[in-house]
Amino acid sequence: MTETHATTAPGAPVFPPGRYGRRREPGRRRPLLVALLALALLAVLGVVSVRLYQQYGDPNYRAEVITYTGITDEQVLVDFRVTVPDGGRAVCVLRARxxxxxxxxxxxxxxxxxxxxxxxxxxxxxxxxxxxFIGEVLRCRPA
Known part of the structure; x- marks a missing residue:
């Protein structure tokens, strides 16, 4: 025969009194602290993203292939357009595959x-x- 208590929630474990010490109260949640930590993490990620974009991304140098023609066993002619700052120069990497x-x-x-x-x-x-089979412009960067 099992003992049931009227104050015990169904499914909760029943411990013998005095055997396992005092039970702790559930911890207090700190939603403000979690929100501040999340905000700080987003700020750090934003700063890192901006720094990496400034270092490696340059939207001023953009290239596009117009066409590739003159395909023979030894060559391909690549027509391409590059956008640079006013009066600028660029070094572009071209590849054939x-x-x-x-x-x-x-x-x-x-x-x-x-x-x-x-x-x-x-x-x-x-x-x-x-x-x-194809001529491509891989990337362009400042000269």
């Missing part, structure tokens, strides 16, 4: 805008080590 995805050419090309202009449209001939 074969049909199976292997890199068959990689070159750095320096392009310069005329004073007062921000867009440079140019064509570059990539000499390849195999038949290319």
């Amino acid at each position: 074969s049909r199976d995805g292997a890199q068959v050419a990689l070159e750095e090309v320096t392009v310069a805008a005329r004073p007062g202009e921000r867009h440079i449209t140019t064509q570059h001939r990539l000499t390849t080590s195999g038949r290319p």
